[in-house]
Amino acid sequence: MPHLRGSNLVAASLFITLAATLVSCSSATDASPGAGADPESFSLSPAADTVYQCLRDRGWDVTINWDGGIEANSSQVPSGQQDLYVSDEKECWALIDDRIERMDSEAIADVYKQELATRECLIDHGFDVDPAPSEQQYIDSFHDERWMAYGASTLTTTPIGESEFREVSEKCPQPAWSLGASE
Secondary structure (H helix, E strand, O other), X not given: OOOOOHHHHHHHHHHHHHHHHHHHOOOOOOOOOOOOOOXXXXXXXXXXXXXXXXXXXXXXXXXXXXXXXXXXXXXXXXXXXXXXXXXXXXXXXXXXXXXXXXXXXXXXXXXXHHHHHHHHHHHHOOOOEOOOOOHHHHHHHOXXXXXXXXXXXXXXXXXOOHHHHHHHHHHOOOHHHXXXXXX
């Protein structure tokens, strides 16, 4: 049963998105703000939106993809400023990680319910998903080894196109994409 450790929760979820996109061999599309389903969002990941805005507020000319992937290339990070960018990026993600670490049992139970809904949604869309742990097991292991419906599904190993992956992601939201986005 796939689990996630420590403060890399959001990053691992974004990795799952990247892996599914790479498996499909399709190229990234819409990397502009406003690409998410919610008109107030930049992407489908409120956590990545928060980091994106943090980096923009610090003066970095970064872009964000619909799936929350934040991009900064050599034209966006001037020569000699890579270390500063990496430092700012770590500080921006630390805001998210800190909020996740401070989640109480009630907030974690809410995420568990979201994961169960996502699991059912993925099954409804034809993907196999491993059984979820009990709510208490989920709460107890949340900060060390957290079960995720997407990570426990065949979606991550099924070659699908980016547009289909986006459609599934819009219909079956990934709870990890929202973790730490707000207090």
